Amino acid sequence: MSKMNCSEFLNHIDEWIEGQEVPGARDHSRACSDCRGLAEDLGTIRLAAVTLPEDDPEISPRVWDALRTQLEQEGLIRTSLAHPVARSAGWFDSVFSFIPRPALATAYVGALVVGGFFLTGPVRMATDQERWLERTQRSTAELNAQLESAEKDAVASMANFSPDVTADLRKNLSIVDNDIALCEKSVQEEPESEIARDYLYSAYQQKADLLAQISEHGDESR
Amino acid sequence: MSTLSVCPHLKSKAVILVPSLLALTALPVWAKHIEKHFKVGAHPIITIHNPNGVVTIKAWTKQEVMVMADPTTDAVEVEADQTNNRVDIMTHQISDTATPEDTRADFQVNVPEDAELQIHDDSGAVSIANVLGDMNVDTIAAGVGMADTAGYTTVSTVNGSFHCLRCAGHIEVRSISGNIQLDDIRSSDVQATTSTGKIVFNGQFLPNGSYRLNDYSGVIEVRFSPVDSFDLSARSLKGQVNNQANLEPTTHHSFLPRGVKSLFGALNAGGAHLELSSFNGTINILKRN
Numbered sequence: 001m002s003k004m005n006c007s008e009f010l011n012h013i014d015e016w017i018e019g020q021e022v023p024g025a026r027d028h029s030r031a032c033s034d035c036r037g038l039a040e041d042l043g044t045i046r047l048a049a050v051t052l053p054e055d056d057p058e059i060s061p062r063v064w065d066a067l068r069t070q071l072e073q074e075g076l077i078r079t080s081l082a083h084p085v086a087r088s089a090g091w092f093d094s095v096f097s098f099i100p101r102p103a104l105a106t107a108y109v110g111a112l113v114v115g116g117f118f119l120t121g122p123v124r125m126a127t128d129q130e131r132w133l134e135r136t137q138r139s140t141a142e143l144n145a146q147l148e149s150a151e152k153d154a155v156a157s158m159a160n161f162s163p164d165v166t167a168d169l170r171k172n173l174s175i176v177d178n179d180i181a182l183c184e185k186s187v188q189e190e191p192e193s194e195i196a197r198d199y200l201y202s203a204y205q206q207k208a209d210l211l212a213q214i215s216e217h218g219d220e221s222r
Numbered sequence: 223m224s225t226l227s228v229c230p231h232l233k234s235k236a237v238i239l240v241p242s243l244l245a246l247t248a249l250p251v252w253a254k255h256i257e258k259h260f261k262v263g264a265h266p267i268i269t270i271h272n273p274n275g276v277v278t279i280k281a282w283t284k285q286e287v288m289v290m291a292d293p294t295t296d297a298v299e300v301e302a303d304q305t306n307n308r309v310d311i312m313t314h315q316i317s318d319t320a321t322p323e324d325t326r327a328d329f330q331v332n333v334p335e336d337a338e339l340q341i342h343d344d345s346g347a348v349s350i351a352n353v354l355g356d357m358n359v360d361t362i363a364a365g366v367g368m369a370d371t372a373g374y375t376t377v378s379t380v381n382g383s384f385h386c387l388r389c390a391g392h393i394e395v396r397s398i399s400g401n402i403q404l405d406d407i408r409s410s411d412v413q414a415t416t417s418t419g420k421i422v423f424n425g426q427f428l429p430n431g432s433y434r435l436n437d438y439s440g441v442i443e444v445r446f447s448p449v450d451s452f453d454l455s456a457r458s459l460k461g462q463v464n465n466q467a468n469l470e471p472t473t474h475h476s477f478l479p480r481g482v483k484s485l486f487g488a489l490n491a492g493g494a495h496l497e498l499s500s501f502n503g504t505i506n507i508l509k510r511n
Binding site for chain 2: 003030031033161162163164165168169171172175176179182183186195196199202203206209210213217
């Protein structure tokens with residue numbers, strides 16, 4: 001069995017965070033916490049970029065200047081961006097389209113760090129926490145909708161198992177639901193905690209895997 | 223203490239009667255016993271799909287796959303077929319009115335050492351010994367036991383336990399509530415995840431090896447000896463981290479929010495990467511007895 005490494009994962013990270021099927025990426029994402037964390041952060045950025053309301057305040061030019069300086073220092077870009085790029089649905093792609101993909105990943109992280117540094121002042125903390133919470137809730141609402149539909153299918157296929165196995169499956173579904181609830185509480189308490197969000201997304205992943213396993217085994221037991 | 227004395231006459235009758243009775247009681251099982259042999263080449267693939275029962279797989283030196291199956295009743299049918307270098311073993315339920323116990327089938331399968339296995343068993347047990355090829359085992363409640371295996375091993379259970387003894391190669395285990403025990407492991411790449419189950423790692427830390435153990439609310443227990451070398455990263459968001467290792471602090475680690483119980487450091491020269499992570503469970507790093 002071939003195994004994707006970090007470099008290959010980074011080469012396909014754009015497709016992966018857009019939800020495209022990339023052979024080996026799921027396994028690598030599960031196995032490598034660094035790449036998984038990066039993909040989740042990029043997913044959050046992408047979601048935020050796409051869903052930013054039009055009346056959001058303009059991001060300070062200082063952020064763009066600092067970002068540009070860092071990218072230039074790292075040799076990732078050679079020409080300065082003349083003007084801050086206007087936000088639109090494709091703003092992120094347009095900023096970084098000329099940078100090679102492995103470098104792009106580093107640049108994304110750089111953007112996170114620099115952006116995070118300027119955005120986490122005490123004055124703005126409450127607002128930022130609300131934003132993090134809102135964004136997390138927005139992305140988990142989508143996940144919840146998908147999982148609800150998958151759960152209906154999985155519960156239907158439980159009829160194909162023996163009563164003992166069905167009882168085990170129900171018990172374990174409760175366990176993952178409880179994990180999700182605990183993690184959601186933790187994210188609400190600390191919306192900016194990357195670790196709390198990691199656990200929350202992992203709990204959702206765990207439930208998705210379990211539902212897939214139930215459906216698959218149920219169909220085969222028919 | 224009391225002793226029984228049996229007269230020689232009765233004893234001779236018993237000699238005849240007992241084996242006959244045993245043979246009669248054994249007859250229903252042996253009537254359904256199936257044995258098949260398949261000649262295979264290098265790296266054969268063996269798939270087993272058995273919803274309920276015990277699956278025992280052992281490696282042997284023959285370039286042949288032997289399948290012995292014992293379905294408990296006529297409610298199930300066992301199929302074992304070969305396609306090129308692949309042997310597929312399946313259990314089908316053929317009666318709609320069968321109880322779960324009626325659909326049970328036990329297997330003993332002997333395979334070449336380099337065989338690749340794909341096993342699917344909802345409930346019962348799976349036991350694998352001495353197989354060195356890649357393995358994928360997928361169960362719901364069935365416990366999985368492995369000994370002296372290698373290759374790229376992936377195991378997924380819902381509440382079945384996993385026990386691995388002297389396993390090598392890449393080991394990846396996922397469970398929701400099953401316990402995971404890794405004893406005398408000689409692997410450079412181990413990843414184990416469970417939600418409420420307990421994870422015990424009692425193995426070797428190979429240079430540059432990677433050992434990632436994660437759970438939500440269970441206990442993670444790592445056993446080490448004073449001569450082991452590893453770089454440790456342990457964190458529990460809402461739980462506890464207990465440590466008996468004399469670690470050299472490391473300065474380079476990621477920022478952690480308030481309240482997270484964490485521990486970073488190197489034991490001896492470091493090298494192996496040990497990453498332990500829990501949401502609200504307890505992490506114990508304990509000296510090996």
